Amino acid sequence: ILVNNLGYKLDNVVLEKCNIKELGDFQVNFAMKLAKEYSKNPRDIATEVVNKLDDRFVNVNIAGPGFINLTLSDAYLLEYANNEAIDFKNNIDKQDDKTIIFDYGGANAAKALHVGHMRSPNIGEAMKRLCKLYNKNVISDVHLGDLGRQAGMLISEYREMYPDSPYFDPNYKGEYPKIDLTVKDLGIMYPRANLKAKEDENKMAEVREITAEIDKGNKAYTELWRQMVELSKVTIKEVYDKLNCTFELWNGELQSMEYVDDMMKILLPYLYPSEGALIMDVKEESDKVEIPPLIVIKQNGATIYATRDLATIYERMKEYNPDEIWYFTDERQSMYFTQVFRAAHKSGLVKEETKLKHFGFGTVNGPDGKPFKTRDGGVMDLSTLIDNLKIEVDKKIKDNITGKEREEILDKLTIASLKYTDLLPYRKTDYIFDPVKFSSLDGKTGPYILYTVVRIKSILNKTDIKDTKMTLIPNTDTKDIILKLIELPKVLRITYNDASPSYIADYVYELCNLFNKFYNNHNILNEENEKIKETYLALCNLVYNTLHNLLDILAIDEVEKM
Numbered sequence: 001i002l003v004n005n006l007g008y009k010l011d012n013v014v015l016e017k018c019n020i021k022e023l024g025d026f027q028v029n030f031a032m033k034l035a036k037e038y039s040k041n042p043r044d045i046a047t048e049v050v051n052k053l054d055d056r057f058v059n060v061n062i063a064g065p066g067f068i069n070l071t072l073s074d075a076y077l078l079e080y081a082n083n084e085a086i087d088f089k090n091n092i093d094k095q096d097d098k099t100i101i102f103d104y105g106g107a108n109a110a111k112a113l114h115v116g117h118m119r120s121p122n123i124g125e126a127m128k129r130l131c132k133l134y135n136k137n138v139i140s141d142v143h144l145g146d147l148g149r150q151a152g153m154l155i156s157e158y159r160e161m162y163p164d165s166p167y168f169d170p171n172y173k174g175e176y177p178k179i180d181l182t183v184k185d186l187g188i189m190y191p192r193a194n195l196k197a198k199e200d201e202n203k204m205a206e207v208r209e210i211t212a213e214i215d216k217g218n219k220a221y222t223e224l225w226r227q228m229v230e231l232s233k234v235t236i237k238e239v240y241d242k243l244n245c246t247f248e249l250w251n252g253e254l255q256s257m258e259y260v261d262d263m264m265k266i267l268l269p270y271l272y273p274s275e276g277a278l279i280m281d282v283k284e285e286s287d288k289v290e291i292p293p294l295i296v297i298k299q300n301g302a303t304i305y306a307t308r309d310l311a312t313i314y315e316r317m318k319e320y321n322p323d324e325i326w327y328f329t330d331e332r333q334s335m336y337f338t339q340v341f342r343a344a345h346k347s348g349l350v351k352e353e354t355k356l357k358h359f360g361f362g363t364v365n366g367p368d369g370k371p372f373k374t375r376d377g378g379v380m381d382l383s384t385l386i387d388n389l390k391i392e393v394d395k396k397i398k399d400n401i402t403g404k405e406r407e408e409i410l411d412k413l414t415i416a417s418l419k420y421t422d423l424l425p426y427r428k429t430d431y432i433f434d435p436v437k438f439s440s441l442d443g444k445t446g447p448y449i450l451y452t453v454v455r456i457k458s459i460l461n462k463t464d465i466k467d468t469k470m471t472l473i474p475n476t477d478t479k480d481i482i483l484k485l486i487e488l489p490k491v492l493r494i495t496y497n498d499a500s501p502s503y504i505a506d507y508v509y510e511l512c513n514l515f516n517k518f519y520n521n522h523n524i525l526n527e528e529n530e531k532i533k534e535t536y537l538a539l540c541n542l543v544y545n546t547l548h549n550l551l552d553i554l555a556i557d558e559v560e561k562m
Contacts, residue, residue, distance in 0.1 A: 002052050008034050008045070024059050024069035025483055031066035042066030074473045077482045082469045085482075085542055088549040089133070091489045098136050101316050102128050104328040105142035105247060107236045109229045110150045110186050113382040115372040115433075116330070119361045121245040122422045122555070124328040126501035127359075129553045134496060139320060144229070144236070144252030147308065150190065151225045152211035156203065157193035158224065167220045176223045183235050186228060215302045217257070229254060239382060242415060244555035256311040260303060263314040264296075267347045271296055282342035294339040306340055313344050317354070324355040326499070331360030331428050359499040362430035364422070372433060385433070390414040392439040396447055397562060412557045413439075413447055419556050420446035420505060427500035444509045446556065452512040453551070453558050456544045459524055460537070468534040468541075477518040478539060484511050485546060501554060508550050515543050 003010045015026040031049070035042035046066040053060055059071040084090050104124025107113050124140065131138045158179075159168055166172040181189075197204040214221045233250060240246070271278040276299035283291040296307055303311075316322060327337060337358035344350045366372045372380050393414045397406060421438040425431040441447050473479050488507065495503045524540065527533040551558060 006048055018069050024071045026070055028068045078470050081482050085485045091492055092133050095134050098323040100136050100138050101322045101325045102138055102140040103143045109144050109146035110154055110190055110232045113239050114379040115364050115382055115385055118382055119422055120328045121243055122419055125245040125555045126553055127499050140247045141249040141251050142247040146229045146252035146254045149211055151214055152207035153193040154189055154228055155210045155221055155224055156207050157189045167224045179227050183231050186232055253308045256308040259311040259315045263311045266349055270347050280343050282339050294343050309340050314349055317350055327358045334360050361427045365430055365432045389417055389435045392435045393417055396441055409559050412559050416446035416450050416556045423501045423554055424505040426502045449508055449512055450559055451562055453547055454562050456540050459540050465537050468538040470535045470538045471531050472535055474532050477521055481514050484514055504550055
């Protein structure tokens with residue numbers, strides 16, 4: 001506002017940390033940009049701005065060609081800490097209301113979740129919680145992978161087990177019965193069927209035939225498979241519950257089949273035959289890389305992922321009319337989503353102003369730098385990874401914590417270790433998962449963060465002094481924490497814009513580091529000066545409130561002791 005009142009046009013001012021602490025807390029460099037635009041000396045512009053600054057700023061100086069260095073006054077910092085920072089919602093910029101559908105999770109029905117399924121729910125859940133703070137109407141969909149060869153495998157095995165079932169009688173006219181299976185049964189049946197199909201080509205042909213029949217809408221097979229999917233959802237939900245990930249919708253590819261015909265009526269004018277398949281051109285003149293046509297219907301007339309994703313988009317537009325749809329999947333699928341999104345816009349399946357966004361993420365790798373595998377070379381189950389991490393975390397808990405209490409703390413610490421590790425790298429970055437390293441009480445780990453929170457709560461629980469305010473800034477440790485708190489709105493904004501919770505995870509670590517430095521340098525509860533003591537306790541409360549809200553965004557539970 002000040003800069004614009006001086007006759008210059010500037011959208012925003014970004015406060016950057018000053019590299020040389022003696023020159024100030026922050027630095028701004030817009031004077032160079034304005035000088036070029038208005039053909040003026042940048043130092044002259046910087047001088048104009050400095051002369052108009054009020055008493056919120058001290059130690060103001062101009063360096064180099066026009067860098068403005070400044071420090072926030074103690075009075076302003078106290079006002080910010082006691083008023084603005086005390087309510088976490090003040091960190092959230094006001095934005096337009098939007099309805100956004102989140103597509104994350106992506107578990108395959110009737111199969112165990114593996115390590116590759118971990119990042120989607122973790123990142124998606126954190127972004128959902130943040131978006132809700134930004135007043136967005138978020139509808140999350142687990143979008144199960146509940147069509148494909150696993151259906152053919154299980155139904156084939158079921159037919160061997162129950163050949164006289166009505167599901168396999170072509171003349172059966174009644175209502176199909178409820179199957180007498182458990183989740184455990186499915187877990188035994190699938191690997192057995194998979195092994196048979198690998199060893200017997202006739203068995204594999206049967207699996208393919210059943211899978212194709214479901215795609216064509218075979219009533220008996222579809223109903224049988226639907227019941228199996230419902231059973232498998234129980235196990236899937238248990239794992240997602242462990243990760244503190246929830247969904248408003250539990251839809252999947254199977255449900256999308258109901259909308260394929262209506263979707264195809266919209267797409268048909270844009271499709272053309274190619275080697276027996278139906279495809280759609282989605283390239284654009286501005287493309288700098290080759291964007292191949294999108295296959296919508298296979299040569300044998302069957303649907304594929306793209307068909308069902310487009311049908312799902314049709315369903316979502318019809319049922320919810322969202323402003324945006326966000327997808328959280330592996331970064332290696334980015335080309336595919338470019339094709340699908342272009343097909344949806346080109347055909348008019350979605351309105352021109354509706355935004356379809358793919359937020360890809362990197363892979364979780366083993367010590368060899370390749371996607372995490374078991375010792376026999378298979379993809380590691382997510383539950384196995386959690387169990388391995390749990391063994392390491394258990395070593396960090398004090399021996400005097402026993403029984404049910406220990407188990408509850410252990411479960412929370414394990415998931416905190418897993419989630420913090422997974423959310424800390426930038427979204428698109430691959431990382432190596434090391435159970436020993438990531439369960440440590442030192443460094444950027446979940447246990448370190450939660451240990452800091454336990455430490456703060458312990459301090460606050462040992463005092464009768466409540467609802468205090470900061471009345472002075474007695475040292476640089478106190479000031480550094482307040483300055484860090486001032487950065488939070490920017491961190492949340494960047495996280496929202498880039499859809500990467502890594503910014504929040506990194507900020508949480510930095511805030512914990514500053515607090516632990518403050519804790520080690522000052523005897524908070526035994527401070528003899530009452531005003532300083534009250535200030536310290538107010539600061540503890542402020543840091544705890546901030547960490548509490550940020551951990552909630554990351555879907556990480558706190559513990560009471562460690």
